[in-house]
Amino acid sequence: xxxxxxxxxxxxxxxxxxxxxxxxxxxxxxxxxxxxxxxxxxxxxxxxxxxxxxxxxxxxxxxxxxxxxxxxxxxxxxxxxxxxxxxxxxxxxxxxxxxxxxxxxxxxxxxxxxxxxxxxxxxxxxxxxxxxxxxxxxxxxxxxxxxxxxxxxxxxxxxxxxxxxxxxxxxxxxxxxxxxxxxxxxxxxxxxxxxxxxxxxxxxxxxxxxxxxxxxxxxxxxxxxxxxxxxxxxxxxxxxxxxxxxx
Amino acid sequence: xxxxxxxxxxxxxxxxxxxxxxxxxxxxxxxxxxxxxxxxxxxxxxxxxxxxxxxxxxxxxxxxxxxxxxxxxxxxxxxxxxxxxxxxxxx
Numbered sequence: 355x356x357x358x359x360x361x362x363x364x365x366x367x368x369x370x371x372x373x374x375x376x377x378x379x380x381x382x383x384x385x386x387x388x389x390x391x392x393x394x395x396x397x398x399x400x401x402x403x404x405x406x407x408x409x410x411x412x413x414x415x416x417x418x419x420x421x422x423x424x425x426x427x428x429x430x431x432x433x434x435x436x437x438x439x440x441x442x443x444x445x446x447x448x449x450x451x452x453x454x455x456x457x458x459x460x461x462x463x464x465x466x467x468x469x470x471x472x473x474x475x476x477x478x479x480x481x482x483x484x485x486x487x488x489x490x491x492x493x494x495x496x497x498x499x500x501x502x503x504x505x506x507x508x509x510x511x512x513x514x515x516x517x518x519x520x521x522x523x524x525x526x527x528x529x530x531x532x533x534x535x536x537x538x539x540x541x542x543x544x545x546x547x548x549x550x551x552x553x554x555x556x557x558x559x560x561x562x563x564x565x566x567x568x569x570x571x572x573x574x575x576x577x578x579x580x581x582x583x584x585x586x587x588x589x590x591x592x593x594x595x596x597x598x599x600x601x
Numbered sequence: 602x603x604x605x606x607x608x609x610x611x612x613x614x615x616x617x618x619x620x621x622x623x624x625x626x627x628x629x630x631x632x633x634x635x636x637x638x639x640x641x642x643x644x645x646x647x648x649x650x651x652x653x654x655x656x657x658x659x660x661x662x663x664x665x666x667x668x669x670x671x672x673x674x675x676x677x678x679x680x681x682x683x684x685x686x687x688x689x690x691x692x
Contacts, residue, residue: 397636430655433636437647438655440607441629477634508606570634570641578641 358382359411369452374424379411385466388599391457392419393475398432454486468601488524494598501539528558534567607631616659635662644668
């Protein structure tokens with residue numbers, strides 16, 4: 355396999371049969387390949403997230419990131435789109451699941467696809483990854499510091515988003531969780547509760563918590579970046595997908 | 602943390618964004634991750650006009666100290682002017 359890849363904006367069919375834009379990157383000579391749905395973080399469908407999409411393609415996976423804000427802010431810059439969606443109440447859980455399902459179907463239909471699908475998300479996308487993993491037929495999920503999987507959001511929280519712990523029994527696939535020991539959302543106590551619940555239910559999962567790292571330690575363009583945690587985390591992601599997304 | 606808590610108020614006035622001046626209809630105030638400021642979290646304010654689209658936005662990301670100093674400075678500036686001078690009902 356070479357590292358040649360093709361990356362471009364495409365249109366996919368998301369929730370409610372809506373046509374939404376998405377960023378696709380795929381290897382040119384790695385077939386058969388697994389697919390990875392990348393759920394962007396709350397700040398939006400941005401350059402850093404698209405770089406992650408290309409990183410998956412450079413490592414032999416087709417990766418697709420749907421623009422979760424395409425409906426409210428078509429063509430807007432990522433930060434303006436994120437502000438617009440925040441002001442309008444955020445992305446409903448049902449719509450998120452539909453958009454991830456549409457992205458997974460698109461990836462499965464690509465020439466060279468082996469039919470296996472992973473999902474990954476950071477921050478709010480971590481919670482949404484767990485939501486997708488308990489709602490859809492996927493093969494491997496990676497939750498990077500998703501908050502509000504265990505704890506209920508504060509009372510003033512204006513969105514419909516709720517704790518997902520009660521959905522743990524519906525987890526359909528192995529889950530890799532990557533967390534920072536200094537993160538408060540999710541805090542180590544929440545990670546421990548989720549770990550224990552999944553163990554009790556006999557759900558395959560692998561959690562790693564990095565000392566010296568807080569929230570968003572993968573974000574290379576932010577002061578929260580922690581190189582040791584991020585480098586090791588990427589290795590764990592590729593080892594995990596190598597195990598579960600191979601044909 | 603990604604807080605979704607947002608103080609949203611209706612406002613009258615104008616702001617200058619990438620496309621020039623436009624009337625602003627509301628301001629959203631919240632503490633969350635910064636897009637540009639080199640801090641993990643900041644107090645963010647979006648002055649926006651949704652009728653003109655997502656790009657009709659003037660955004661600032663301020664540290665807690667800066668935001669509180671700004672709020673104080675707003676009060677001092679208004680206190681130094683005759684009451685009602687900058688009101689929606691101009692005197």
